C-alpha cells in the first residue's frame with residue numbers, strides 16, 4: 001500500500017466522509033485510475049492475489065477488480081481493523097459478491113476509472129451497499145429506463161423540483177437499486193430484479209432517497225419495507241449512492257454487540 005503512488009495506473013486517492021440515512025457517517029474510499037496504463041503486474045506490486053477468473057478476463061475488468069479491491073483494503077484500514085485483517089484477501093463468492101474478512105461488511109463499485117468501497121463492522125451493520133454510476137446520456141437513457149424504472153417512477157422524477165436534471169435523477173434511482181441489491185444480498189442470497197423495489201421519495205436537498213419493496217424477498221426484506229439511501233455527486237459526472245442496514249434484531253451480530261456493551265458497562 002505504501003507504493004500505491006508508484007503503480008503506473010494509479011491517479012489519485014481520497015476518503016470521502018458521507019452521511020448515511022441512519023445519521024451515522026461512513027468513510028468512502030475512492031481511487032481514480034487509468035485503465036490504459038494497467039498491467040497484470042500491478043497485482044504482484046500490491047501483494048494482491050489475482051484470481052484465475054480475473055487473470056483470464058480483459059484488461060478493463062482486471063483494472064476495475066484490482067482498484068476495487070485496493071479501495072476496499074484502504075477502507076478496511078481506515079475502519080481501524082487490525083493490519084492482518086486489512087491485508088486479508090477479499091475473495092469472490094458464488095454470486096460474484098465480495099467475501100469480506102470476519103466481522104466486516106462492505107461493498108465495492110467501479111465505473112469509468114473510479115473505484116469506491118465502504119466497510120463497516122458487522123456489529124454495527126447487517127449489510128451495506130455502494131454504487132458509483134456515470135450519469136446517463138441520451139444514448140444510454142432508454143436502456144436504463146427499460147431495465148430499472150417504471151412509468152410511475154419516471155413521473156415522480158419529472159414532478160420532483162430542484163436543480164437535478166432528469167438524467168441525473170434516472171441515474172440516481174438506477175444506482176440506488178443496485179446499492180440496495182448489494183446491501184441486501186448477504187441476507188437475501190439470491191438475485192432480485194429492479195422491479196422488486198419502487199422509488200417512494202427523493203429529496204435532492206438532503207441527498208436522501210427511499211425505495212419501498214414491492215416483493216417479499218425474505219423474512220428481513222419484507223413486502224412494504226422502506227429502505228433509505230444517501231446520495232452525493234462525485235466529480236466528473238458521477239453519482240454515488242449508499243444503502244446500509246442495521247443488523248436484524250436477534251441476529252448473532254446484535255447479540256455480540258449487546259454482550260460487548262454489557263461487559264463494557266459492567267467493567268466501567
Ligand SMILES: CC(C)(COP(=O)(O)OP(=O)(O)OC[C@H]1O[C@@H](n2cnc3c(N)ncnc32)[C@H](O)[C@@H]1OP(=O)(O)O)[C@@H](O)C(=O)NCCC(=O)NCCS
Pocket residue numbers: 064065068095096097098107108109110111130131132177178179180181182183185186192193194195196197
Ligand atoms: C451485481 C450488480 C449490482 C453489480 O453492479 P454493476 O453496476 O454491474 O457494477 P459495480 O461496479 O457497481 O459493482 C460491481 C461490484 O459489485 C459487487 N457485487 C457483485 N455481485 C454482488 C452480489 N451478489 N452481492 C453484493 N455485491 C456484489 C462486486 O464487488 C463487484 O465488483 P468486483 O466483481 O470487482 O468485486 C449488477 O451487475 C446486477 O446484477 N444488478 C442486478 C440486480 C439488481 O441490481 N437488482 C435491483 C434490485 S432493487
